[in-house]
Amino acid sequence: MRNIKLTIEYDGRRYLGWQRLGDSEKTIQGKIESTLKQMTGEVIEITGSGRTDAGTHARGQVANFKTTTDMTREQMLSFLNRYLPNDIVITKIEEMPERFHARYNVKGKKYSYNIWNSEVPTALHRHTSFHVKQPLDLDKMQAACERLIGEHDFIGFSSLKKSKKSTIRTLQEISIVQHGNLLECQFIGEGFLYNMVRIMMGTIIEIGLGKLPVEVIDEIFEKKIRQQAGETVPAHALFLDEVYY
Structure with a gap:
């Protein structure tokens, strides 16, 4: 076989x-x-x-x-x-080899999320980016990313109601790369909970818009309440880039 x-x-x-x-x-x-x-x-x-x-x-x-x-x-x-x-x-x-398993042998994953940040929408990237009209504060967004890096309980950044398994995950890297109006946000971690990337992204965006303070990241980790985090942003701008073994 x-x-x-x-x-x-x-x-x-x-x-x-x-x-x-x-x-x-x-x-x-x-x-x-x-x-x-x-x-x-x-x-x-x-x-x-x-x-x-x-x-x-x-x-x-x-x-x-x-x-x-x-x-x-x-x-x-x-x-x-x-x-x-x-x-x-x-x-x-x-x-x-016979024992290789695509799910059980995973060491980490890389996701990216695209934001089109302009008052004018995009025709070419409309199916692969989330349109945010208002200006975003990239410094605040980078500060939010830094607080998310490391080992934390990410249940507050997940759509999971309850979990018998551990919800502690480790993120090695989060970066935001700007290509004109297009922002590519990259997330590298050992594993991700249900909707975790989309909720983290929604929270980072709301911090960038000034709707939430950067410190809300620490509060979500402490209180583990999903409602304190930002919206779950749409799936169409999310990419699974790489799986590490």
């Missing part, structure tokens, strides 16, 4: 997220599994590094699957990219 690792790029606009649902034609996982069955003749279940929400994009999602096919990696890559819809692309195929 072979263990195959896929690196996947996708535009999430048409899909209900990564995880296969009853209607597999509307999820990334479902689309890929359907094409793998067509390729191998086998019923295959792929394991992703984690879920992405409806509308979220990926530059470097990772998944693995087991198969008995004797196709080469080059043949598999050619077949998948020929028959998958053009908004899902397999960028790399690797043969892995």
Whole structure:
């Protein structure tokens, strides 16, 4: 039995997220599994590094699957990219040891979130950025990012109601890179809770707008109350950039 690792790029606009649902034609996982069955003749279940929400994009999602096919990696890559819809692309195929697991072996992930900060909207980036009309104070936003870095209980920055598992996570890096009106906010951490990046981003934006003080970050960590944080910003501007193993 072979263990195959896929690196996947996708535009999430048409899909209900990564995880296969009853209607597999509307999820990334479902689309890929359907094409793998067509390729191998086998019923295959792929394991992703984690879920992405409806509308979220990926530059470097990772998944693995087991198969008995004797196709080469080059043949598999050619077949998948020929028959998958053009908004899902397999960028790399690797043969892995039997014990490799796309979810359990994850050491960290990198996400990015795009903000279009201008009174005038954008036509070219409208599907991949969140439009904020009012001027943003980048110094305050950077100060908020610095307070988020490190090991903390991020339950207040999550949509989780309750969790039996630990909600402590470690963020190694948060940076904001400006390209004219486009702000790219990057988050690197060992793991992320449900909606954590989108809520942190919403909080950073509200701090940048002057709606919240920078010190609210510490209060959310202390009191663990979701309502103190900013809004959950839309998924269409979020990218899963890379998964670390």
